[in-house]
Every structure is written in structure tokens, then in C-alpha cells.
Amino acid sequence: MALNNYATGEWMPGISVDCVIFGFHENQLKVLTLRFNQTDIWSLPGGFVGVQEDLDAAAKRVLLERTGLSDIYLEQFHTFGCLKRIQEAKKQHKEVGDKMGRTQDDYDWISSRFITTGYFALVDYEKVVVNVGAMSDTYSWKDIHEVGELFLDHSEILQFALEQLRLSLDITLVAFNLLTETFTMSEVQSLYETILGKPLVRTNFQRKMLSMDILERIEKKYTGGAHKAPYLYRLKRP
Amino acid sequence: MALNNYATGEWMPGISVDCVIFGFHENQLKVLTLRFNQTDIWSLPGGFVGVQEDLDAAAKRVLLERTGLSDIYLEQFHTFGCLKRIQEAKKQHKEVGDKMGRTQDDYDWISSRFITTGYFALVDYEKVVVNVGAMSDTYSWKDIHEVGELFLDHSEILQFALEQLRLSLDITLVAFNLLTETFTMSEVQSLYETILGKPLVRTNFQRKMLSMDILERIEKKYTGGAHKAPYLYRLKRP
DNA sequence: CCAAAAGTGTTGCAACTACACCCATGG
DNA sequence: CCATGGGTGTAGTTGCAACACTTTTGG
Known part of the structure; x- marks a missing residue:
């Protein structure tokens, strides 16, 4: 059985969203990361976009599914469409897929060319109740300075989010969403x-x-x- | 015959890029707009993303095709994924499509749900040689204050681009690209x-x-x- | 009393605003 | 000469950085 209805036309092909979820705990800025089942590969929480779903709504949904939170600060910051994503993806996808009993349809779909839109969210660390979802078995709030290697180009996405967050600080009062x-x-x-x-x-x-x-x-x-x-x-x- | 190989798998489905091309002429800030063949509908230059093409590359290509310019200032500013796009699109697409002898395949493809990434470009007005492409028969450099109604949500995209341009001004020397x-x-x-x-x-x-x-x-x-x-x-x- | 927390005062610098004013030059 | 373009001087303001110092208060 397929892990998800990837190939059924329920989701938009080639498009995904990834969320950089920031929290603040013990005087450290943290990012929520998920580990793919049975692997050593960590990723940012992400998801696909429903055919009848707004892009922003997809990001909100991912956030809700993973943290149980709604009505929180969420900002789109960049769309990543680099082809390089694919090449590296092949290896990693294979490792991930093999361990999860993925179907050929799943595999074809997820290995095809993807464009992802990055959102960053600011959450009250204490209010989060993480639900790792079907693809992952563990999560980790990683200190922003000790994140290590991430899935695909997720490290780049994270860095981009951090820069945006810094820029937003000067202008608005966004930061209080973390407290x-x-x-x-x-x-x-x-x-x-x-x-x-x-x-x-x-x-x-x-x-x-x-x-x-x-x-x-x-x-x-x-x-x-x-x-x-x-x-x-x-x-x-x- | 189809206007383009929309449904052949050459392009990524559901994704497009739109370019807000700014120029400066007679002390006025201008935007390049195209008119769909035989209609009264004006739009921003846009295009689709090749299956083997970077997102940024697609924007560059659109720019090159429409203005003959390469190696110019181009910045991604936002991705628009609002469903509302579709509803309004139906009417307009029909009007446009009818006048251009579009095939059913073309029609299905272009009327499906789309997400578009907006880029803005700063060009030297005098260097531009506009090529309107197959979909349009006229172009116009519109004064930023007198643009009027645009195709789909292109007005919103334009406003968004303007804000970004203003923000960029303080920090960098972007503006000189317009001179x-x-x-x-x-x-x-x-x-x-x-x-x-x-x-x-x-x-x-x-x-x-x-x-x-x-x-x-x-x-x-x-x-x-x-x-x-x-x-x-x-x-x-x- | 001590240490952490909170608040005040002052100095100096850098950047920007708003104007007043002067010089240069081509016709 | 004068209208336009180019440039200087300066006074006032604001925001911020740095640092010294005082006050408050729980144990």
C-alpha cells in the first residue's frame, strides 16, 4: 500500500512547501527537525499542496499537523527551484524509500523534479506538541548553531530563513511570537x-x-x- | 496545431514565472505589459518552467525572450499560490483562448490550477527591444501610476514588486540598473x-x-x- | 549585607533634515 | 545679466552606543 496518495492527483505535482519552525528555549534559538523513519537523515517539516489548496494554507496545514498550533506567525520567504535538488535527492530518496516500503508510484512521484516554497514560523516552544507524521519516527529541536547536515537543500533553506528573520527583527515585533x-x-x-x-x-x-x-x-x-x-x-x- | 507544447511534458505542470520589468523613461517609472492577441487584456510577461530548468533560469529566459536582454538585475520576490486565481481565470482564459485557436489540450492545461513565482527586473529602457511572443500582438510601457486592470492577479503581483523595490533601495544600489x-x-x-x-x-x-x-x-x-x-x-x- | 534586577544620567558620535547661501557657466 | 546646475556651511534633531552610577529587593 502506498504511504500516501501521491500519484492520485490529490496533490499538485512538482510543488511542495517546507517550514522552518523556530522556537526559543533555554535562551537558545531552536529549529524543529524530523528524522526519516529508521534513517540518519534529518529534514525540515514539509508537505505537498492540495489541488484545491492555497499555498499559504498548505504551509499552515503542515504547521498544524506537526505542532498542533494554528493562528501563529508564518511568513513565506523564498521559493527554491534549483535543479541541483534532484541529483542529490536520488541517493537520499533511495535510502529513505527502501526503508519505508515505498511503492513504485510513490518513488516515481517523489523523485521527480520539485520546487519548494519556504515558510518560517515563530512558535512558543512550550505550546508545541510535536506529531512526527508517517514519514518520521523522531523529532528534535536543534540549536541553531548545531543543526548539522540536513535532507536535500534544507540547510540552505534554513540559512535563508535565518537571514529573513534577522531582517524582520528591525522592522516589526515578530520576535515576541517566540516568547x-x-x-x-x-x-x-x-x-x-x-x-x-x-x-x-x-x-x-x-x-x-x-x-x-x-x-x-x-x-x-x-x-x-x-x-x-x-x-x-x-x-x-x- | 497547439500554440505550444503545453501538454507534452516539456514544462512543469502547475508552475509559472511572471516578470515585472521596470524601466525608467522621461522621469517616469514604467512597467512592461503585453496585450493578448486581439483582446483588451493586458498582462505581465510570464512563462513556464522547463522540466530540466532552474526556476531562476526560467525567469531569465522569459526576460531574454521578451526584451533581448541578458545579464541584468533580476530578483525573486514572492510566490503567489492563491486559489482565487483560478476562478477569475476561467472567464479571461476563455476570452483569450477563443481568439487564438487553442486546442483542448492547451485549454485544459492552462486552465488548471497554477502557482506563479514573481520576479522583478530592472532594465535600461533604451536597451530593450521588445518581442511580444506568440500570445501577444502589442506591448506597452505603462507608467506605474496608470497601469489599469491586468490579467488575473497581475495587479497584485505588480504592487508586491513595487514594495520590494522600495525596500531594496535603502540597502543596495539596485536603482542604477534602471539608468x-x-x-x-x-x-x-x-x-x-x-x-x-x-x-x-x-x-x-x-x-x-x-x-x-x-x-x-x-x-x-x-x-x-x-x-x-x-x-x-x-x-x-x- | 550581598547579589541580582531595574532604572537614571551623561557624554559623544554619526546621520539626517532643512535652509540659507555662494560659485560656475552658457546663452 | 540670469536661469540653471553644482556645491558649501551650519544649526537642529534624532538615535544610538558606552559606561558610570543609583536604587530596589529577596534571601
Whole structure:
């Protein structure tokens, strides 16, 4: 039996979406990766596009299926259509396919030429409940600096996503999508520091954040031992 | 006979590229548009993607076929995959198709669901020699503010391209791709003003341009009557 | 009291804005 | 001469980086 109805005309041929799902945990920026069944090959969560499905909707669906989350920050950043994808794919597909009892139809379909549109998502790490799906048996939140080799051109896709994320930072308030509902100021700073890849001066950073008038200080304070407890903030929603 | 080998497997199904080709003429930012044979429907130049062709290569090819230019500034900016495209398409396709003696195969293929990747190109208006291709009989360089209705979602694609162009301006020197080999300072200013959509102070603009140390002043001056002849500049190529 | 967290003050730099003003030159 | 093109000077503003210093507070 086929793993999926690849060749039935349910999906658009030659097109896929891949999601770079960023999370923030233990002061580190993480990416969600999946491991193909019984292999050593890690990939970004991805999927195909239904014949009657918007491209954006496909990305949203993939996100929902893998993380259980909807209504989160998701941005298309680039479409990758390089032929080089195929050549390298052949080896990897064979390794993956052999171990999964793939049918010839499946194999033909998935090995054909593909174009993929990359989306990046910013999620609250704590809210994610990963469902690896039928193709994978394990997942891993990988530190952005220790991702290692990925399936096909997924490493390139990841790098591209990171650059886009950095660019978005200056302009918008995207980053807060990576934080929990409430957070301390040093968590925000630490997040900005890891995304931008450079240290920031505490006093100046706090001043700037507060001057934007987008944060609301909560009554309750953080209770995690230590000496003075830091304040908790949340985003103002007017 | 079919207009093209649409259904033969030469092209990737469901994927196309569209090019927003910007030019600068008479101090106005222009876009190249094509009119479908015998109709009133204007569109952006576009094309399909060969099965063995990179996505970027397809865009380059379209550009070459329509303008005769290669080796010019070309940037992918977004992929449009909205289903809405289809519905409106039906009417328009029928109108277009009827007048062109399209075969049923052609019709089925082109009316199916499509995803298109948008590229924008910056060209030297004077160097372009337009070749409208088999689908069109006329072309027009339309002023960016007077484009009117376009085929399918091409208006949306154009707007998207404009925004991207504005964003690119701050960072890079892209804009010079729109100018001739040599140009006066006020032409550069006028170009920046139309792209950014706001007036700039002459003295400050010139100071900034010159301080970047990217312009080279030419011996020969502009000879176009008037009083004092303005200097000519060109981009330094070190 | 101590250490972590939070906040204030100040200095200096760099970039940009808005204008006022001067010089050059071709007819 | 004068209209156009080209250039200088400067005062005001803003944003930011760097750093020193004070205050608050939980244990």
C-alpha cells in the first residue's frame, strides 16, 4: 500500500512547501527537525499542496499537523527551484524509500523534479506538541548553531530563513511570537541577542524596548529563586 | 496545431514565472505589459518552467525572450499560490483562448490550477527591444501610476514588486540598473523620487550620493540646450 | 549585607533634515 | 545679466552606543 496518495492527483505535482519552525528555549534559538523513519537523515517539516489548496494554507496545514498550533506567525520567504535538488535527492530518496516500503508510484512521484516554497514560523516552544507524521519516527529541536547536515537543500533553506528573520527583527515585533505569554526583560534581550548574533547593552536595550510602549508590566513577579525577582511583562494588546 | 507544447511534458505542470520589468523613461517609472492577441487584456510577461530548468533560469529566459536582454538585475520576490486565481481565470482564459485557436489540450492545461513565482527586473529602457511572443500582438510601457486592470492577479503581483523595490533601495544600489550608462545627477534624484514616491532635498541627496564614492564624473557634459550643462556621471567599476 | 534586577544620567558620535547661501557657466 | 546646475556651511534633531552610577529587593 502506498504511504500516501501521491500519484492520485490529490496533490499538485512538482510543488511542495517546507517550514522552518523556530522556537526559543533555554535562551537558545531552536529549529524543529524530523528524522526519516529508521534513517540518519534529518529534514525540515514539509508537505505537498492540495489541488484545491492555497499555498499559504498548505504551509499552515503542515504547521498544524506537526505542532498542533494554528493562528501563529508564518511568513513565506523564498521559493527554491534549483535543479541541483534532484541529483542529490536520488541517493537520499533511495535510502529513505527502501526503508519505508515505498511503492513504485510513490518513488516515481517523489523523485521527480520539485520546487519548494519556504515558510518560517515563530512558535512558543512550550505550546508545541510535536506529531512526527508517517514519514518520521523522531523529532528534535536543534540549536541553531548545531543543526548539522540536513535532507536535500534544507540547510540552505534554513540559512535563508535565518537571514529573513534577522531582517524582520528591525522592522516589526515578530520576535515576541517566540516568547511565552509573559516573560522577563532579560529573556527578550537574550532572544534578540541570539537572533542577531551579537551582545546588546542591557540599559540601552531596556530603554528602547520600554520607549516603544508595547510592553505591559505584570503585577506578579517571576519566582525562580535567586535574589531579586525580575518583573514579568506581556505584550500590550490595545 | 497547439500554440505550444503545453501538454507534452516539456514544462512543469502547475508552475509559472511572471516578470515585472521596470524601466525608467522621461522621469517616469514604467512597467512592461503585453496585450493578448486581439483582446483588451493586458498582462505581465510570464512563462513556464522547463522540466530540466532552474526556476531562476526560467525567469531569465522569459526576460531574454521578451526584451533581448541578458545579464541584468533580476530578483525573486514572492510566490503567489492563491486559489482565487483560478476562478477569475476561467472567464479571461476563455476570452483569450477563443481568439487564438487553442486546442483542448492547451485549454485544459492552462486552465488548471497554477502557482506563479514573481520576479522583478530592472532594465535600461533604451536597451530593450521588445518581442511580444506568440500570445501577444502589442506591448506597452505603462507608467506605474496608470497601469489599469491586468490579467488575473497581475495587479497584485505588480504592487508586491513595487514594495520590494522600495525596500531594496535603502540597502543596495539596485536603482542604477534602471539608468543608462551615463546620467545626470538630477536623473538619479528623479529616479529615487519616483520609486520612493516623495521629494528629496537636492543638496542633501547629492552630498549623500557623492559621499558613497560610487560615482565617477565624466569629462563630457550633457548637451541638451538649456543654460548650464549638467555633468554626466557613471557608476565606478573597480 | 550581598547579589541580582531595574532604572537614571551623561557624554559623544554619526546621520539626517532643512535652509540659507555662494560659485560656475552658457546663452 | 540670469536661469540653471553644482556645491558649501551650519544649526537642529534624532538615535544610538558606552559606561558610570543609583536604587530596589529577596534571601
